[in-house]
Amino acid sequence: MRRPMAWYPWVLFVAATVGSPSRRSAVDLDATPRTTVAYHELSGARRFSDHALNYTTLLLEDERGILYVGARGAIFALNSSNIADGSQRKIQWEVSPEKQADCLQKGRNNKTECFNHVRLLQRLNSTHLYACGTHAFHPLCAPIDADRFMLPALLEEGKEKCPYDPARGYTGLIVDGGLYTATRYEFRSLPDIRRNLHQRPLKTEESPVHWLNDAEFVASVLVRESVHSPVGDDDKIYYFFMERAGEERTSFDKSQVARVASVARVCKSDLGGKSILQRKWTSFLKARLACYIPAYEVLQAVHSLDGGSWPSTLFYAAFTLSAQWRSMEASAVCQYNMSALQRAFAGPYMQYQDSSRKWTRYEGAVPNPRPGSCITDRARQGGYHSSQDLPNGVLDFIKLHPLMAEEVKPARGQPLLVKRNVLYTALAVDRVAALDGRQYDVLFLGTGAGWLHRAVVIGSGVHIIEELQVFEAPQPVERLVVSRAQRSVYVGAASGVVQLPLSSCARYGSCYDCILARDPNCAWDGRRCREVAGAADRAQLAQDVEHGKEGCWKGSAPAPPVQRSRTVLRGDDVLLPCEQRSNLARAAWLVNGTEGLAAGRGHFREGEDGLLLTDALPEHSGEYRCLGVENGLRSPLAAYALRVLPAPPTDPPPPRTARRAAPDMATVYLSVIALLGGLCLLLGALLLRASCQQRHKGHYELGAPAVELQTVSANCLGAARPPEEAAARGAEDGCLQIIPGEAPTATSPARELPLVPPPPPPPLPAEFTNGIAALPHMLRKMNGNSYMLLRQQEEPSPSPLCTTSFAEELSKILEKRKHTQLVDKLDESSV
DSSP states (O other): OOOOGGGHHHHHHHHHHHSSTTSOOHHHHOOOOSEEEOGGGOOSOEEEOOSOOOOOEEEEETTTTEEEEEOBSEEEEEETTOTTSSOOEEEEOOOOHHHHHHHHHTTOOTTTTSSOBEEEEEEOSSSEEEEEEOTTTSOEEEEEETTTTBOOSSOEEOTTTSOSSTTSOOEEEEETTEEEEEEOOSTTOOOEEEEESSSSOBBOOOSSSOSSSSOEEEEEEEEOTTTTOTTOOOOEEEEEEEEEOSSOOSSSOTTSOOEEEEEEEEETTOOOOSSSSTTBOSSOEEEEBOSSSTTSEEEEEEEEEOOSSGGGOEEEEEEEEOTTOTTOOEEEEEEEEHHHHHHHHTSOBEEEETTTTEEEEOOSOOOSSOTTOOOOHHHHHTTOOSGGGSOHHHHHHHHHOOBBSSOBOOGGGSOSEEEETOOEEEEEEEEEEOTTSOEEEEEEEEETTSEEEEEEEETTEEEEEEEEEOOSSOOOOOEEEEETTTTEEEEEOSSOEEEEESOOGGGOOSHHHHHHHTOTTEEEOSSOEEEOTTOSOGGGOBOOTTTSOOSOOGGGSOOOOOEEEEEEETTOOEEEEOOOSOTTOEEEEEETTEEBOOTTGGGEEEOSSEEEEOSOOGGGOEEEEEEEEETTEEEEEEEEEEEEEOOOOSSOOOOHHHHHHSOOHHHHHHHHHHHHHHHHHHHHHHHHHHHHHHHHHSOOOOOSSEEEOOOOBGGGGTSOOOHHHHHHHHHHHTOOOOEEEOOOOOSSOOOOOOOOOOOOOOOOOGGGTTTOTTGGGOOOOOBTTBOOOOOOTTOOSOOGGGSHHHHHHHHHHHHTOOOOOOOSSGGGOOO
16 A cells, blocks of 8 residues: 655655664754853844845955945945944945836736845956846846945846846856856746856756756855866866756655755856857756755755865755655755765766656766866867867767766765754854864854854764854844954844854853863863964963863862752742753752752652752751753852751640730630620610700701711722722712711701710730731621721721731631741742
8 A cells, every 4th residue: 555645754754864874863963052142142243234125145355354245225335343333335226116117017026026136246356346136127237346336327237147036046156257157047037057257158058958957046166176186177166056856756745846956067167069069068067965865855055165275175055854844844964075076076977768757877888078077188188178179979968968876975974963943044164273283163054033053063963052043033044154354253134234253252151161162262261261263372271172071170160159048848849940051961969968869859850940849848958059060070050058947736735825925816806796896886875865866856966076887898898998989989889887077067056976985995916916906997707708897087097907918917827827938038039
C-alpha cells in the first residue's frame, strides 16, 4: 500500500539525521544561544531611519568610512563609525506621479510595487557609484558622482540590468568595469545571468535546454582564481540560487514542485562563441548544492570568506526548510570548501532525456578542451586563446550538458548547525585571531523575527555566543555587513539600519562569564573582560575559545553573593530564587554546605527560577546556596538563611492568667449584646416619652440633636457614607441607621429634650487592638447577610470596623488560621 506523501519529509529527516553512522543527530547539531539580550537591554546600538522604507541594499567602503544604503525611493551615505550622528547625505529618487499611474494601470500594487526600490549599489570606478532601481516596473540605472552625491541629469535604461519586480531574487557585482547580474529581468522573461557595461555582453542559453529552470537568485561571489594560479586559470563569478528540479524523484510529493539549491559559475574572460553560442556564455556550468535535506531546503543567504588566498576560500550558506515542511521550522548552516566546488565542476556531466523527462549521468566521451572550462595555459598551448576559438563540438556539448553529476557537499559531510524554531534570513562572517594562535570564524545570523545570533565555529560545530533582539517590532533581517575597521556589524531591514559592536565583552562581569562565553574577541585581564583586538599585553590575558573552561585562577572566582534571610512557619511554602544568566547553565543547590537535597527530598522542587520548598518543616532550616554549573565551572549565584518556625497549636488551652488578661470570644459577644440591649432600651424610652408628650400636649418637636432611624443591610458596610448621603439613600438602600442631624425648627418655641448619653462600653481585650478600638461606635451582628449598625451623635467619622482590614483580622482570629508568613523585611518576603 502506498504511504501518504505527508510522511516523506519525516522519512528524509530521519534518514538524514540517523541514517549514516558518521552523521550526528539533529539534537547534537542544535545549539542553544548562551545568553539572550532583549531589545531594551541592548548596549552600543546605533540606529538610522528616514521617511523611506526597505533599507536592504548595503555597500560598505571601510577605507572611506562610508556606509551606502539603498532604500525605497532614496540612497543614503552614512558615517560608518556612527550611522546615527546626523551627518548623512541623501539622494531622493522617487517615482513621478505619471510613472505611478502607469504602474497602476498595469495592475501593480500601489503599496509595494509602484515605487523605486534600489536593488543595485556598487562602486563603478574611483569617482562614481552605480545604482539601479525598479522604478515602478520601469527599471532605471544611474552613475552617481560619489563626491557630489547626486543623480545625473540623464538616467540609463535598466531593463537589462535590474528586475522589474522588487520581490524578485536578484544579485549583482561590478568586476573590472563589467556588470554581472542575475535575475528575471522583464516581467515575463526567463531567469538569466547577464554581463553588461562590457564590450562583450553575454547571457545564458534558453534552448534546447534551459540552463536556468525558474531560478531565484540569492548571491554572487567573485573568486580571483587567476592570482598565482599554477595553470593560468581565469577569475570566476559564482552564483548561488534556488531552481526547479528538472529530474523526477520519488522522495517528494508529485503535487509539489521540488526546488533545489544550486551553484553556477562563469569565467570573467568569457567572450562567447563565434558561430555557436554567440553572445552566450561558453563557460556556464552548474551543480547541486546539498546541505542537510536535499529537495526540502531553501537557500536563504551566502557569504564567502577569503583565507588569504583563493584556494582557502570558504563559503557559508544558510538554509531553511521549504514550505512542504508545514509542521516545523528549522534552519541549517553549512560550510563549503573551494576544493569541493572545483571537484564537482571537474567531475562527470549530466544529460537530459526527453523521453523520461529527467536528468541522467552522461557516460559518453567528453570533447577537448574540457567543455565549460576557462581558457588556461593548456588550452593556449592547443591554440585556443579565447572562447571564440573553441571548436563547435565543444560548444554543442556545453549547450546540452550544463549540469554536473556530483553534488557539492558540505565540509565534513554534515552541517555546522541545525537550529529548530528559527528561520535564518541573512548571514555574514568575520575571521578573528584568538590568543591561542588559531583563526576562528564568527558568524552573524539574522532571523526572520528581527533577532541576530552571534556564533563561533569551533571544530565541526557552532557555539552560539548570544542572541540579540535588534528590532522591537518583528521583521526579517535582510542584509548583514561586517566592518573590521569600525568593529561593527550593520543590520539592514525594512524599518532601518542598526549598527552593533562586533562583541559584547563588557557584558561579562566575571572571569568565569568571560571564559564561558568562548568569544574570540574577548579575554579576561584580571579585572574585567575586554576586547583582544589592539591589546598590547596579550600575554596577560586569559581566554579559552576551544574548550571554554581554562584561564580563571582561584583569585578570579566570582565574589560570593550577599546572604538573604527567609523566615516561615511550619507547613508554609517558600521560593528561593536563583536567576541563571546563561541559558546553558544549570542550578546546583548546597544545603548547609552539602551537595544535593538529600534531607526531605520530596518537599523540594527545582526549577529555572529557583528552589521551591513546599510544606516546610523545622528540620529544613539551614543555609542554602545556589551555584551556576556550566561546562564544569561553578559560579555562586544566591545564598539564603532559611528558618522554619514551629506553628502554634491548633486549640491551645488558655491559661488562667490569659483568661483574666484577655477574655475569650464568648465574653466579647456578651459585652456586645449587653451594649446593644442598653442602647435599645434607651431608644425605646425616648420614643415612649415623645409619644406621651404628643398625646398630652397635641404637638411636640424634637430639638437638636435629633435621631433618625434607617434600615441597615450588608450594603451599608461596604463604604462609609456621610450622614447627609446616608439619609438620602436610606429609603432606596434599605439601611436602618441612627444618624445625628438637625430637626426642622418650628416658629413656636419647643422645649428641648436633652439626650442622656449611653454608659461607656467595657474596655476591649488586648487581642483586638488592631482595628477594633472603635468597637463601641460600630457593631455588626453576623447572622447570614443581615447587619445592624448604630451611630452615635459624637461620631466624627465612619468606624474603621467597616474596613476590610478588620474583617480579615476578625476572620483570622475566629478561624484560627494556621498558615501565616512571618517576614523580617518586606523586600525579603517569600512566596
